[in-house]
Amino acid sequence: xxxxxxxxxxxxxxxxxxxxxxxxxxxxxxxxxxxxxxxxxxxxxxxxxxxxxxxxxxxxxxxxxxxxxxxxxxxxxxxxxxxxxxxxxxxxxxxxxxxxxxxxxxxxxxxxxxxxxxxxxxxxxxxxxxxxxxxxxxxxxxxxxxxxxxxxxxxxxxxxxxxxxxxxxxxxxxxxxxxxxxxxxxxxxxxxxxxxxxxxxxxxxxxxxxxxxxxxxxxxxxxxxxxxxxxxxxxxxxxxxxxxxxxxxxxxxxxxxxxxxxxxxxxxxxxxxxxxxxxxxxxxxxxxxxxxxxxxxxxxxxxxxxxxxxxxxxxxxxxxxxxxxxxxxxxxxxxxxx
Numbered sequence: 001x002x003x004x005x006x007x008x009x010x011x012x013x014x015x016x017x018x019x020x021x022x023x024x025x026x027x028x029x030x031x032x033x034x035x036x037x038x039x040x041x042x043x044x045x046x047x048x049x050x051x052x053x054x055x056x057x058x059x060x061x062x063x064x065x066x067x068x069x070x071x072x073x074x075x076x077x078x079x080x081x082x083x084x085x086x087x088x089x090x091x092x093x094x095x096x097x098x099x100x101x102x103x104x105x106x107x108x109x110x111x112x113x114x115x116x117x118x119x120x121x122x123x124x125x126x127x128x129x130x131x132x133x134x135x136x137x138x139x140x141x142x143x144x145x146x147x148x149x150x151x152x153x154x155x156x157x158x159x160x161x162x163x164x165x166x167x168x169x170x171x172x173x174x175x176x177x178x179x180x181x182x183x184x185x186x187x188x189x190x191x192x193x194x195x196x197x198x199x200x201x202x203x204x205x206x207x208x209x210x211x212x213x214x215x216x217x218x219x220x221x222x223x224x225x226x227x228x229x230x231x232x233x234x235x236x237x238x239x240x241x242x243x244x245x246x247x248x249x250x251x252x253x254x255x256x257x258x259x260x261x262x263x264x265x266x267x268x269x270x271x272x273x274x275x276x277x278x279x280x281x282x283x284x285x286x287x288x289x290x291x292x293x294x295x296x297x298x299x300x301x302x303x304x305x306x307x308x309x310x311x312x313x314x315x316x317x318x319x320x321x322x323x324x325x326x327x328x329x330x331x332x333x334x335x336x337x338x
Contacts, residue, residue: 038100039080039101041099045082048112049086064091070091073085073088074115084120085102110142156265197223
């Protein structure tokens, strides 16, 4: 979030963990667990919820019937409005409870809404597609300088979806750059940064790509492309066209059956609503693992260089393990169909 340092330092959760990074430019990944307080239900006010259609009464009944201790809800300290946990609050009322466990949140109304969107995407009943698009629109109105990927990670949509909403709702003509998920500001046009990167490579051939990337404000992948173009004697300011690797990925995607990429989010949402999964420890762990379907190329760029080889080996092994699981599940499906 583009806040001055003194303001950013005052936006904290109950356990004094800042909700923005040290540069005050982007929301952190989540809300660390802090002290839990007991609030009287009659004190608590309804949420400024990202859910357009309100509560799902069937989900409320499922929660009310469970014997597990429910996680504390999150409540805005100043207003006592629910930020995360309206279904749990309603379930407590159905049970006849008069109080509920809660964690207190410090921050503005806009920050509370952003936290609510992230929290609803991380657990509980997932937001609908319409909810997510509406959340994207609202976040863009408050933070048009945030990158498509940064907002996508908050709302649980693709960067492409954020881009489409941005084009229809936000005037970005006055913006010179955008804030990414790592908190760094990157220019909307990379031509100038590419030119500077090329000059730095010529002037300081011993400098690492990461050092140059930090200095010119470009991603490591972009600086790597600049180096390749310089080595081939080409203009570094012109981005290389999509690589053969991406073309291969597209070819693989085209061979997928009816359950193609756009349906993966839908499938995950449906599974996450299944009580046999989200109300059991095994099921919750499985759902967390299955969220990996949303990984993208930025993951590889964000891994520290000294960890790259080990992460690559583990990632490849994970893919093989999942392939084995998929084959066994497919065989089970075939047997059940007979």
